[in-house]
Amino acid sequence: MERYLAAEHCEIGVGGITWYALYYMDGHALKGSAPARRVYRLLASYLAEIQRDMLSILNQAGYHALPPLPELKRQAEGYAPLRVTVADGWLIAAEAVGWARLGYRKILCVQPFACLPGHIFGKGQYAALQRKLPGARLVSVDYDASTGEGTVLSRIRMLLDEELDPELL
Incomplete structure (x- = not known):
């Protein structure tokens, strides 16, 4: 998918x-x-310090990355229920919000269809997120061995070909 x-x-x-x-x-x-x-x-405190150091190095090298998780979680307030811990819970919404805040307008949410609660909860957030992030477009793609390549590529193509309103930047 990355090559495509x-x-x-x-x-x-x-x-x-x-x-x-x-x-x-x-x-x-x-x-x-x-x-x-x-x-x-x-x-978590120990790993958060390592993450902050790693992100600092990446940012200094010119790479774009999501903010550290505590900040990402704060950014997700109002976008996702932050006490839900079902599967990916609020993390999917937080990542979408994080990428949108970094200026990414077309966000492809790729997830395997392996955890039914996670799949249902994750997909259930997209419509609300789309309304709350009018300048961005979110598209979800299930990506696993049983999904045909044509199905995946057509969903991606729809996202890439969609014209977004320049007024909503």
Whole structure:
């Protein structure tokens, strides 16, 4: 998919594993025993420092990246229910908001169809996000072994070919 997008002269931004790991720890810091919640908060604090250092290096090298997860979560307030920890919960919405705030107007949300609750919750957010981000266009694509390449490419093509209102920048 990245080769296809690069051939179409698209700028590709992908959230990294640290955002997901921190999201996971954030959700687990809300539930379970007090000692377990404390451990998740400590691990998250440590990983958040590593993420900030990594992002600083990337930004200094001229790369665009999502903000650190705590900031990304703050940006998602009002866009997603931040206490929901079902599958990818609020992370999908937060990433879409983060990319839109970085100036990306066409956002392709790619996810495997492996977790039914995550799939339903994730897709359920797109219409509301689209209304709240009028200058951006979100398109979701299920990407797994059973999805035909033509189906995936046609969804991507629709996004790439869509003209967006320049007034909504």
